[in-house]
Amino acid sequence: GAGVSQTPSNKVTEKGKYVELRCDPISGHTALYWYRQSLGQGPEFLIYFQGTGAADDSGLPNDRFFAVRPEGSVSTLKIQRTERGDSAVYLCASSLLAGVYNEQFFGPGTRLTVL
Amino acid sequence: AQKVTQAQTEISVVEKEDVTLDCVYETRDTTYYLFWYKQPPSGELVFLIRRNSFDEQNEISGRYSWNFQKSTSSFNFTITASQVVDSAVYFCALSEAGTYKYIFGTGTRLKVLA
Numbered sequence: 001g002a003g004v005s006q007t008p009s010n011k012v013t014e015k016g017k018y019v020e021l022r023c024d025p026i027s028g029h030t031a032l033y034w035y036r037q038s039l040g041q042g043p044e045f046l047i048y049f050q051g052t053g054a055a056d057d058s059g060l061p062n063d064r065f066f067a068v069r070p071e072g073s074v075s076t077l078k079i080q081r082t083e084r085g086d087s088a089v090y091l092c093a094s095s096l097l098a099g100v101y102n103e104q105f106f107g108p109g110t111r112l113t114v115l
Numbered sequence: 116a117q118k119v120t121q122a123q124t125e126i127s128v129v130e131k132e133d134v135t136l137d138c139v140y141e142t143r144d145t146t147y148y149l150f151w152y153k154q155p156p157s158g159e160l161v162f163l164i165r166r167n168s169f170d171e172q173n174e175i176s177g178r179y180s181w182n183f184q185k186s187t188s189s190f191n192f193t194i195t196a197s198q199v200v201d202s203a204v205y206f207c208a209l210s211e212a213g214t215y216k217y218i219f220g221t222g223t224r225l226k227v228l229a
Contacts, residue, residue: 003159040221041221042119042206042208042219042221043160043206043219044219045217045218055215056214056215056216058216093160101148101165101167103150103165104162104217105162106160106161107159108157109158
C-alpha cells in the first residue's frame with residue numbers, strides 16, 4: 001500500500017515569506033507526527049495529532065509554526081515569517097494508533113530552504 | 116531528562132566485516148521503548164526494530180542483531196557480514212510511555228566499502 005507522502009519535496013523561499021508543507025498519512029492511521037531534521041542531526045519532534053486535535057505541540061519552536069489536521073487525515077504544517085534558521089528537512093510520520101507500541105512510519109520529507 | 120547518545124559519528128568498514136553501532140540512552144521512566152531506524156541516501160526513515168524496557172532479550176533478524184542492556188542503558192545494533200547496501204545513517208530513538216514523541220540520537224553514518 002501507499003506510504004506517507006509529503007509535498008512538496010523541495011521548497012525554496014525567501015526570508016519573511018509564509019510556507020505550507022503538506023503530509024498525507026497512511027490510510028487508516030489515526031496518529032500523525034511532524035519532526036524537523038537539521039543537517040547532521042536526528043529528527044526533532046514538533047507536534048503530534050490524534051485524530052483532528054493536536055495532542056502535543058510542545059516541540060513547536062515558537063508561534064510562527066502552526067499545524068492543522070482538520071479532517072483527521074491530511075495535515076499541513078504552516079510557517080509564518082520564515083527565517084534562515086528554519087531551513088531543514090521537515091518529516092511527517094503516521095502510526096495506526098497513538099502509543100509507542102505502534103511504530104511510526106515516516107515520509108520522504110520536505111526540504112525547506114530559506115534564502 | 117530524556118536523551119539518546121550515538122557517539123560514533125561515522126564508521127567505515129569493508130564489505131563482509133561485522134560492525135556495531137552504539138546507542139546509550141537516558142530516561143527516568145521505568146517504562147519506555149527503544150527504536151532503531153535506517154535512513155538511506157533517499158532520505159526516508161525505515162523502521163528496523165522496537166524494544167520495550169521490560170524485554171531484555173537480544174534479538175536477531177537475518178544479519179541484524181540488537182543487544183539491549185538496561186544495566187548500562189545501552190541498545191547496540193550489530194550488522195554481520197556488512198554489505199554495500201547497508202550504507203546509510205542509522206538512528207537510535209527513545210520514547211517514554213505516556214508520550215508519543217521519539218527522541219532521536221544524532222545518528223551514525225555507516226559506509227560499507229566494496
